[in-house]
Amino acid sequence: MATDNGNGMASLEDARNLAEGATRNVQESAGLVQAVEALATRLASTGNEQAAASEQVRAAMESVAAHVEETGLGVHELVRSQRTVADSARGLQQEAEATAGALQEVNASVSGVRKDAAHLAASSDATAATLEQVTRSVKGVSANAEDLAASSEELLASMTEMNATVADLVSRNQSSAAATEEVAATSEEMAKGIVRLSADSQSVGERVSQVSNAVVNIGRVLGEVARDAASMASGVEQTASTTEELARSVRGVAEHARTLETHAASTASTVEEVAASVEEVAATSEKNAAVVDANAATIEQLARSAQAVARAAESINTLAAGSATASAQLESSTRRVAQMTEEARAAAERVGTTAREGGATVGRSIAGFGRIRQSIVESSGVMKEMGKRAEEIGDIVQTINLIADRTNLLSLNASIEAARAGEHGRGFAVVAEEIRALADRAAAASADVAKIVRGLQTTAREAATATGEGVRAADEGAALATDAERALSTILKGVEDLGQNVREVSRASGEQVQAVQALAQATAKVSEQGRVITISATEQAQAAQSLAQSGNEMRRMARQTTQATAEQARALRDAVRSNGQLAEVAQKVSRAMQEQAVASADLAKGTTHMRQLVQGVSGAVAAQSKDVAAVGTLSQDAAAATQRTLLGLAEQAKAATEVTRAMEETRKQVAQSARGMAEQARALKQGEVASRQVAKLAAEVTRATDEQAQALTALVKGADEVRRVAKATSRALDEQTEALASLTGSATRQASGVAAVARASAEATTVTEGLARSVEEMRARAREVTTATAQQVRASTATAAEVREVAGRLAQLTRLQGEQAESLSRLSGALGGARNTEAGAARSREQQA
Amino acid sequence: MSVLHVVFKVDGAEYALPAADVLQMESFTGATPVPGAPRHVAGLVQVRGRVIPVVDARVRFGLSPGERNLDSRVVVGQLGDRVVGLLVDSAREVLKLDPAQVKPPPPLVVEQARGFVKAVAQVGPRLVMLIDFPRVIGEEAPDGDGQR
Numbered sequence: 001m002a003t004d005n006g007n008g009m010a011s012l013e014d015a016r017n018l019a020e021g022a023t024r025n026v027q028e029s030a031g032l033v034q035a036v037e038a039l040a041t042r043l044a045s046t047g048n049e050q051a052a053a054s055e056q057v058r059a060a061m062e063s064v065a066a067h068v069e070e071t072g073l074g075v076h077e078l079v080r081s082q083r084t085v086a087d088s089a090r091g092l093q094q095e096a097e098a099t100a101g102a103l104q105e106v107n108a109s110v111s112g113v114r115k116d117a118a119h120l121a122a123s124s125d126a127t128a129a130t131l132e133q134v135t136r137s138v139k140g141v142s143a144n145a146e147d148l149a150a151s152s153e154e155l156l157a158s159m160t161e162m163n164a165t166v167a168d169l170v171s172r173n174q175s176s177a178a179a180t181e182e183v184a185a186t187s188e189e190m191a192k193g194i195v196r197l198s199a200d201s202q203s204v205g206e207r208v209s210q211v212s213n214a215v216v217n218i219g220r221v222l223g224e225v226a227r228d229a230a231s232m233a234s235g236v237e238q239t240a241s242t243t244e245e246l247a248r249s250v251r252g253v254a255e256h257a258r259t260l261e262t263h264a265a266s267t268a269s270t271v272e273e274v275a276a277s278v279e280e281v282a283a284t285s286e287k288n289a290a291v292v293d294a295n296a297a298t299i300e301q302l303a304r305s306a307q308a309v310a311r312a313a314e315s316i317n318t319l320a321a322g323s324a325t326a327s328a329q330l331e332s333s334t335r336r337v338a339q340m341t342e343e344a345r346a347a348a349e350r351v352g353t354t355a356r357e358g359g360a361t362v363g364r365s366i367a368g369f370g371r372i373r374q375s376i377v378e379s380s381g382v383m384k385e386m387g388k389r390a391e392e393i394g395d396i397v398q399t400i401n402l403i404a405d406r407t408n409l410l411s412l413n414a415s416i417e418a419a420r421a422g423e424h425g426r427g428f429a430v431v432a433e434e435i436r437a438l439a440d441r442a443a444a445a446s447a448d449v450a451k452i453v454r455g456l457q458t459t460a461r462e463a464a465t466a467t468g469e470g471v472r473a474a475d476e477g478a479a480l481a482t483d484a485e486r487a488l489s490t491i492l493k494g495v496e497d498l499g500q501n502v503r504e505v506s507r508a509s510g511e512q513v514q515a516v517q518a519l520a521q522a523t524a525k526v527s528e529q530g531r532v533i534t535i536s537a538t539e540q541a542q543a544a545q546s547l548a549q550s551g552n553e554m555r556r557m558a559r560q561t562t563q564a565t566a567e568q569a570r571a572l573r574d575a576v577r578s579n580g581q582l583a584e585v586a587q588k589v590s591r592a593m594q595e596q597a598v599a600s601a602d603l604a605k606g607t608t609h610m611r612q613l614v615q616g617v618s619g620a621v622a623a624q625s626k627d628v629a630a631v632g633t634l635s636q637d638a639a640a641a642t643q644r645t646l647l648g649l650a651e652q653a654k655a656a657t658e659v660t661r662a663m664e665e666t667r668k669q670v671a672q673s674a675r676g677m678a679e680q681a682r683a684l685k686q687g688e689v690a691s692r693q694v695a696k697l698a699a700e701v702t703r704a705t706d707e708q709a710q711a712l713t714a715l716v717k718g719a720d721e722v723r724r725v726a727k728a729t730s731r732a733l734d735e736q737t738e739a740l741a742s743l744t745g746s747a748t749r750q751a752s753g754v755a756a757v758a759r760a761s762a763e764a765t766t767v768t769e770g771l772a773r774s775v776e777e778m779r780a781r782a783r784e785v786t787t788a789t790a791q792q793v794r795a796s797t798a799t800a801a802e803v804r805e806v807a808g809r810l811a812q813l814t815r816l817q818g819e820q821a822e823s824l825s826r827l828s829g830a831l832g833g834a835r836n837t838e839a840g841a842a843r844s845r846e847q848q849a
Numbered sequence: 850m851s852v853l854h855v856v857f858k859v860d861g862a863e864y865a866l867p868a869a870d871v872l873q874m875e876s877f878t879g880a881t882p883v884p885g886a887p888r889h890v891a892g893l894v895q896v897r898g899r900v901i902p903v904v905d906a907r908v909r910f911g912l913s914p915g916e917r918n919l920d921s922r923v924v925v926g927q928l929g930d931r932v933v934g935l936l937v938d939s940a941r942e943v944l945k946l947d948p949a950q951v952k953p954p955p956p957l958v959v960e961q962a963r964g965f966v967k968a969v970a971q972v973g974p975r976l977v978m979l980i981d982f983p984r985v986i987g988e989e990a991p992d993g994d995g996q997r
Binding site for chain 1: 853855868869871872873874875876919920922940941942943
């Protein structure tokens with residue numbers, strides 16, 4: 001790509017070099033011809049003007065004489081003025097010394113302030129270092145992230161830049177192609193112009209040789225005139241040199257005065273600067289004091305906060321110790337729980353065994369209840385049978401009773417009958433009585449039997465009832481026993497469940513014991529860490545307290561600095577006042593010197609005018625002579641140059657053709673390079689996108705890190721502020737010191753300037769006296785020149801006529817050369833344009849890309 | 850000279866009647882009620898081929914009618930030429946009473962018993978009341994209770 005472009009550029013450069021060579025040749029010849037023409041013209045006009053000039057010279061010489069008189073008066077005035085200057089310079093010197101003394105005082109005061117400020121800065125640095133130590137690790141991370149971000153940004157920027165550069169290159173290449181075509185066209189046109197030019201040049205050559213002959217004649221005439229003029233010139237030259245010496249001397253004085261004023265002004269400005277700097281220092285110190293106060297307050301707050309942290313850490317420690325104790329208690333309690341759980345498990349197993357034994361017993365009870373029920377039912381049957389028999393007995397008893405009753409009735413009736421029979425019935429009555437007694441006994445016995453049977457029946461009924469109750473009781477007992485059995489089996493199951501639960505509880509308790517042990521260990525660790533935190537918090541609190549102490553120290557020093565600076569400002573205000581007086585005096589001196597300089601300048605002007613006139617005459621004459629000779633030579637040179645020009649033009653035509661060819665090649669290469677550039681630009685675009693992503697990621701990382709760092713940075717910022725202000729104070733003091741040094745230097749310079757003024761004034765006086773002497777000489781010379789000039793007038797008139805002829809011819813030659821030069825410059829312009837377009841083309845290609 | 854008496858019970862109390870007035874003793878197996886007869890007449894019964902009226906002693910003595918059972922007896926008595934039965938709770942013995950044993954009843958008892966008891970005999974620890982048989986049957990009642 002670049003090689004292609006380089007090749008195009010090289011060919012183009014070759015073409016352009018050729019064109020420029022041709023242009024130079026032509027311009028040289030044109031310059032020569034023009035010089036000849038100018039000389040001819042000047043000769044003609046000089047011939048005409050010579051007479052008038054000579055007259056003017058005479059008049060000038062007279063005016064020179066008048067000026068010389070004026071110069072004498074000016075010199076006297078100058079001497080007076082110089083004395084005044086000398087007086088002023090002495091006053092000035094005293095003031096300067098006073099100023100130097102005051103400045104030394106100020107310097108000492110500033111040094112004191114500076115020492116304090118340095119101490120303050122060192123203290124601030126120590127504070128900042130302490131804070132920075134805290135934030136360094138975070139900052140390190142932040143810095144790494146920022147480095148990454150910066151690298152990414154740089155990469156991105158360089159990618160973008162490279163992209164832009166490539167695009168620019170592309171557009172430039174494209175416009176270069178266009179320009180190259182233009183150059184080719186111009187080259188062709190130029191070739192044609194060069195051919196025309198060579199024809200014109202030949203005719204010019206002929207005319208020039210004619211002129212050459214005429215000019216030789218003129219040369220001889222002018223030789224005489226030149227000699228006269230030279231002798232006059234030497235006289236005037238002496239005068240002029242003397243005058244110039246004077247003017248130089250006066251200028252030197254004026255310059256010293258100005259330097260002095262400048263020094264005074266610069267001193268004033270320096271002092272003001274110093275004053276401003278000191279004010280700044282004062283303001284900075286106050287700000288510093290405020291910042292230091294704020295910092296001290298912040299640090300005190302920090303100290304309080306650190307103490308609060310320490311207290312909190314101690315309470316954390318206490319709490320941790322408490323929780324350690326609690327966890328130890330918990331551990332022992334958990335162990336007890338595990339133990340109790342084990343006991344509970346054993347008890348549950350015992351209960352299970354007992355319940356199983358109870359179940360067996362209950363089973364036996366149930367069987368017993370069955371047997372009881374059976375026997376009760378059997379006895380119930382017996383009882384019923386017995387009741388039936390008793391009823392049978394009752395029936396029998398009833399019959400017996402009935403019989404007894406009848407017997408009783410019969411016996412009563414028999415007794416009644418016997419009583420009726422009287423004595424006869426006595427035996428009968430006795431029998432009847434016995435029968436009644438037997439009947440009554442039978443009745444009584446049967447009543448007893450009936451009663452017994454009734455009792456027996458009642459007993460049988462009761463026995464039946466009791467039997468039913470017994471059966472029911474036995475059934476209930478069996479049911480209860482079954483219930484008991486069921487309950488026992490439920491109990492057994494419950495006991496087994498309980499045993500399982502207890503086993504699980506036991507296992508869980510074991511795990512719990514382990515967990516609690518781990519907890520106890522962790523709590524012990526926490527307690528340990530709490531103790532470490534407490535220690536570090538206490539250290540932090542101590543550090544914060546020492547920070548607070550150093551903050552107070554800083555505060556004190558800042559106050560001292562402020563005070564010292566205020567004193568300094570006062571001293572500097574005094575210095576400014578005294579310097580103002582000094583400047584005033586310096587201005588007075590300067591004013592006087594300027595007046596003097598004006599007078600000297602007037603004097604020099606007059607002399608210069610004179611010298612100009614004389615030189616003009618002398619130079620014109622010499623030039624006339626020389627130029628005429630040169631015209632001859634030049635005419636011959638012109639002929640030779642014309643030949644050379646022709647040769648060069650042929651070369652030019654050839655070169656132009658080569659240029660055209662090279663242009664074609666260049667164009668092709670430029671087109672190729674444009675394509676390559678476009679590809680490169682595309683690839684770079686992709687690279688840029690990738691870089692942008694990297695940069696974005698890096699920026700995110702940086703942002704995250706920045707957020708982390710921000711908190712700490714806020715803390716550090718206070719310290720940095722202190723340090724910055726301290727540094728600013730130190731810097732301002734440095735500046736102040738520097739300004740004071742420069743002030744001292746300028747005061748010294750001022751003193752030396754004043755001395756130089758005094759010396760220069762003395763020299764000026766000497767020079768002025770020399771001036772007066774040379775003015776007298778000048779006056780004599782002027783008179784001689786006037787006489788010679790009159791003769792010169794006459795000779796010149798004759799020369800004028802001949803020269804006019806030469807001028808006519810030269811005008812023609814000039815015209816032709818002008819045309820040639822024009823065409824060549826067009827060519828050169830076109831080539832230059834091509835090169836510029838090459839550069840411009842690249843820009844337009846960039847825009848296209 | 851001691852006199853034989855038939856002893857019978859009404860509502861737990863013992864009464865006596867001279868055996869001379871008594872024809873015979875019978876079991877009571879129920880009486881045929883006589884419509885329009887007085888309330889103390891239990892009805893008619895047959896005794897040895899004769900139809901006689903039976904007076905219920907309990908009703909006559911102002912007591913509630915008693916339960917008839919195996920012990921109930923009809924004491925058949927001779928009152929002039931009339932034969933009348935007296936229904937008692939039981940009659941199981943005869944006693945010979947000495948006139949010294951027999952005493953007139955206290956006036957309060959006589960008034961209250963409408964003159965049914967004419968004497969009281971002490972037999973050992975027992976007190977036996979001698980009834981006025983005709984008065985109990987109602988023959989001597991001027992208001993003609995027995996006829997109605």
